[in-house]
Amino acid sequence: MKYTVITGASSGIGYETALAFAARGKNVIVVARREQQLKELKQEINGLDKNVEVVIKTADLSKSDQVYDLYESLKEYELETWVNNAGFGNFDPVSGHDLTKIETMLRLNNEALTILSSLFARDYAEKEGTQLINISSGGGYTIVANAVTYCATKFFVSAFTEGLAQELKGMGAKMRAKVLAPAATESEFAKQAMDVDQFNYDEALPKYHTSKEMAHFLLDLYDSDKVVGIVDGNTYEFHLKDPIFPYVDRNSNN
Ligand code: NAP
Numbered sequence: 001m002k003y004t005v006i007t008g009a010s011s012g013i014g015y016e017t018a019l020a021f022a023a024r025g026k027n028v029i030v031v032a033r034r035e036q037q038l039k040e041l042k043q044e045i046n047g048l049d050k051n052v053e054v055v056i057k058t059a060d061l062s063k064s065d066q067v068y069d070l071y072e073s074l075k076e077y078e079l080e081t082w083v084n085n086a087g088f089g090n091f092d093p094v095s096g097h098d099l100t101k102i103e104t105m106l107r108l109n110n111e112a113l114t115i116l117s118s119l120f121a122r123d124y125a126e127k128e129g130t131q132l133i134n135i136s137s138g139g140g141y142t143i144v145a146n147a148v149t150y151c152a153t154k155f156f157v158s159a160f161t162e163g164l165a166q167e168l169k170g171m172g173a174k175m176r177a178k179v180l181a182p183a184a185t186e187s188e189f190a191k192q193a194m195d196v197d198q199f200n201y202d203e204a205l206p207k208y209h210t211s212k213e214m215a216h217f218l219l220d221l222y223d224s225d226k227v228v229g230i231v232d233g234n235t236y237e238f239h240l241k242d243p244i245f246p247y248v249d250r251n252s253n254n
Pocket of ligand 1: 007008009010011012013014031032033034035037059060061062063085086087088089108135136137138181182183184185186187188189190192211
């Protein structure tokens with residue numbers, strides 16, 4: 001029995017990603033703070049396929065003790081894929097930041113993702129077929145006005161994950177590390193980023209993807225040998241690419 005871990009599975013891209021892996025018969029471990037939403041996800045998956053196991057783990061991943069506790073609680077399972085999807089955004093000028101929100105965003109988007117990626121790589125880098133997929137953003141490759149700090153967190157995700165992918169390849173490791181970089185995607189993201197109760201994607205945006213579409217792009221990335229899956233912010237086409245950032249290995253003879 002092998003498992004796919006998906007953080008931030010209680011809504012949006014993570015919820016649909018759990019459904020998409022389950023539709024392939026993969027057992028899933030779903031993580032978020034809202035247990036009720038995770039229970040509904042489990043019910044939905046079991047309604048489609050009773051043979052898929054769904055393990056629910058509640059954790060606030062902006063708290064580092066809970067990040068380590070989550071990983072420790074998964075020692076009894078054999079993991080195959082880890083998707084670091086939990087994250088949120090913030091739209092305002094840097095001079096207007098609510099620093100409590102920003103601290104939480106840095107801890108979730110960067111600290112938790114780094115700790116969980118490192119622990120997973122430590123234990124599974126040499127296991128055949130393992131993959132780490134970290135969710136960045138188009139804003140992890142282009143700085144977007146009014147979202148500078150959020151974009152900086154996602155530049156970190158892109159750089160860290162591309163670098164890890166290069167490092168694993170250089171070591172001849174079996175694990176693959178990959179970055180998914182969505183553009184606007186219908187989910188709870190906009191409400192949380194803008195601190196509003198309602199957000200109408202059709203009225204506000206000329207183009208966007210649904211979370212279901214994004215989960216299927218994630219599976220395209222999972223199935224490919226490429227490191228980056230990125231949505232073009234103008235055309236909204238999805239492209240699979242080699243690493244985008246320059247990478248130097250000063251210890252290599254190449
Ligand atoms: P979403 O619907 O708001 O989902 C965010 C998920 O993260 C939820 O399951 C939420 O669960 C979880 N989460 C938030 N805070 C958490 C915490 N402290 N501890 C544990 N889990 C936490 O938004 P989404 O669009 O699907 O976002 C998924 C990822 O895509 C994020 O990393 C986001 O930055 C990235 N992304 C989104 C877009 C977009 O336009 N939607 C574009 C580019 C990148 P709980 O609240 O239940 O904890």
